[in-house]
Amino acid sequence: MKSTAPPIGKARTVALISLFMASFMELLDATIVNVALPDIERALGAQNAELQWMVASYTLALAIGLITGSRLGDIYGRKKVFIIGLVVFTVASVLCGMAMNPEMLIASRALQGFASAAMIPQVLSSLQVMYKPSERAGAMAGFSALAGVAAVSGPILGAILTDANIFGWGWRTIFFVNIPVGIFAVICAVKFVPESKAPVRHKLDLSGVVVLAVGMLAILYPLTMGREENWPLWTFLMMGFGVLVLVGFVLLQWREERNGGEPLVAISLFKSRPFAAGIAMMFLFFIPMNGFFLIQTLFLQLGLEYPILKAGLTMIPFSVMVPVLAGISAAILAKKIGRVVLQLGPLVIAAGFVVLIFTVQAVGGTVTPWHLLAGLALSGAGFGMVVAPVGIFVLSEVPTKFAGSASGLFNTTSQLSGALGVAIIGTIFFNGLESSTATSKSTVFIDGFTSTMWMMAGGMVLAAIAASFLPRWASESDPGEDAPAERRAGVAGDWCHD
Numbered sequence: 001m002k003s004t005a006p007p008i009g010k011a012r013t014v015a016l017i018s019l020f021m022a023s024f025m026e027l028l029d030a031t032i033v034n035v036a037l038p039d040i041e042r043a044l045g046a047q048n049a050e051l052q053w054m055v056a057s058y059t060l061a062l063a064i065g066l067i068t069g070s071r072l073g074d075i076y077g078r079k080k081v082f083i084i085g086l087v088v089f090t091v092a093s094v095l096c097g098m099a100m101n102p103e104m105l106i107a108s109r110a111l112q113g114f115a116s117a118a119m120i121p122q123v124l125s126s127l128q129v130m131y132k133p134s135e136r137a138g139a140m141a142g143f144s145a146l147a148g149v150a151a152v153s154g155p156i157l158g159a160i161l162t163d164a165n166i167f168g169w170g171w172r173t174i175f176f177v178n179i180p181v182g183i184f185a186v187i188c189a190v191k192f193v194p195e196s197k198a199p200v201r202h203k204l205d206l207s208g209v210v211v212l213a214v215g216m217l218a219i220l221y222p223l224t225m226g227r228e229e230n231w232p233l234w235t236f237l238m239m240g241f242g243v244l245v246l247v248g249f250v251l252l253q254w255r256e257e258r259n260g261g262e263p264l265v266a267i268s269l270f271k272s273r274p275f276a277a278g279i280a281m282m283f284l285f286f287i288p289m290n291g292f293f294l295i296q297t298l299f300l301q302l303g304l305e306y307p308i309l310k311a312g313l314t315m316i317p318f319s320v321m322v323p324v325l326a327g328i329s330a331a332i333l334a335k336k337i338g339r340v341v342l343q344l345g346p347l348v349i350a351a352g353f354v355v356l357i358f359t360v361q362a363v364g365g366t367v368t369p370w371h372l373l374a375g376l377a378l379s380g381a382g383f384g385m386v387v388a389p390v391g392i393f394v395l396s397e398v399p400t401k402f403a404g405s406a407s408g409l410f411n412t413t414s415q416l417s418g419a420l421g422v423a424i425i426g427t428i429f430f431n432g433l434e435s436s437t438a439t440s441k442s443t444v445f446i447d448g449f450t451s452t453m454w455m456m457a458g459g460m461v462l463a464a465i466a467a468s469f470l471p472r473w474a475s476e477s478d479p480g481e482d483a484p485a486e487r488r489a490g491v492a493g494d495w496c497h498d
Helices: 009-031 034-044 047-077 078-097 102-119 121-130 132-162 172-175 177-191 207-227 233-258 267-271 273-303 306-315 314-337 341-365 370-389 390-395 399-433 440-468 485-489
Strands: none
Touching: 009 047, 009 078, 009 102, 009 121, 009 132, 009 177, 034 047, 034 102, 034 132, 034 172, 034 233, 034 273, 034 306, 047 078, 047 102, 047 121, 047 207, 047 273, 047 399, 078 102, 078 121, 078 172, 078 177, 102 121, 121 207, 132 172, 132 306, 132 314, 172 177, 207 233, 207 399, 233 267, 267 273, 267 399, 273 306, 273 341, 273 390, 273 399, 306 370, 314 341, 314 370, 341 370, 341 440, 390 399, 399 440
16 A cells, blocks of 8 residues: 555544544534424425435435545545545535525535545545554544444434524534534644555546436436426336436446456446345345434424424434444344344334334324334334444455455445435325325324334335345454455444435
């Protein structure tokens, strides 16, 4: 690995702080916007489909750009690409906060996603340069802990910042807060983060990126907008076109790999049943999970008319249980019961969803955060059981030569499923609201919420079934210093993008 001399002492600590601050901002912005959606809807006059896009545009852009961002760092220098991504992310945050209409906010969120795709892959790679193998465990543990805190604290911090209404900015504060953090992180990175490049010059599969983006947009756009347009013919034609484009993407990637090139996705990876099952499980898991993050805040604020701070604090039981069970799952359960932990996790979430369903149906529009505590705690526990060890099992039987590609595809899958979850679950939820025959607003939202939650619980059961095809035990062999940084670093914190 070509690099400048790594920093030591206080310089290395400051460099680490810069990397951690950038990661914290990116992970926080993936979830912080959800709780502010009702306020954004009122301020900008956004339609339901536009609210979905405010969430999905970020994760879709991040998913499409992740692998390319990693390779740009390998080619042109990880420090350079990290700083560029950090600057663009900060500028995009300013644009988000200044948005005058839904379209500007959606576009700015997409820009944030692309900037994150350039920024985040460099963090783990830089840690490999800054720390000796014997020292990396502590740095990676800190990264994972910070990632976990950022991911689960997004809705709570978003509610606090919006409710505080600093300088009268309201929801815009959740984006403006990135400005001083971003500036400080850039200054620290310029001076202290070491430069490094991959020893082998990788190629960029830009055509693959374009084809994947076109295919995903051709599916997600009509899926999100179709309900408000009453599902005209063009929506089905466009989705069919998107499917054909994605089929073409697979064929192009297969041909590129057979010709000895560096495709965006190594299709031969799917010859491994455990890896294929793992990717299927991730889609089945993250689609309903990301959908839940969207609809619960809409249900609490629009349906039950919770103030934004109350809605954010209602999620504390979920947020507390995630890191607790993540730690227990990774340190104990994965070693004691193997893949069973990934089969139990989705079932625990499904049980939490069912508890929430029966709770809101029994209590009705007067439901309080205390009523929701058990269901949210169960859901958070199940989420924690899955997110910590899932990457270890999915990647455990991948040959070392494919480790980088597999890790990139793992990360991309979690983001793509997040974008699909917002589009699919959001559409089902809003359809449920429209089809409800109830007369009161709260009852209408209860009907839409519970019918959608049943479908998401079913998705979790399917995820548990898919997990049964994973390896019984995750490999604990050391991939060694010759393995790509992605494999040596593991997938710590990857789940927290969702």
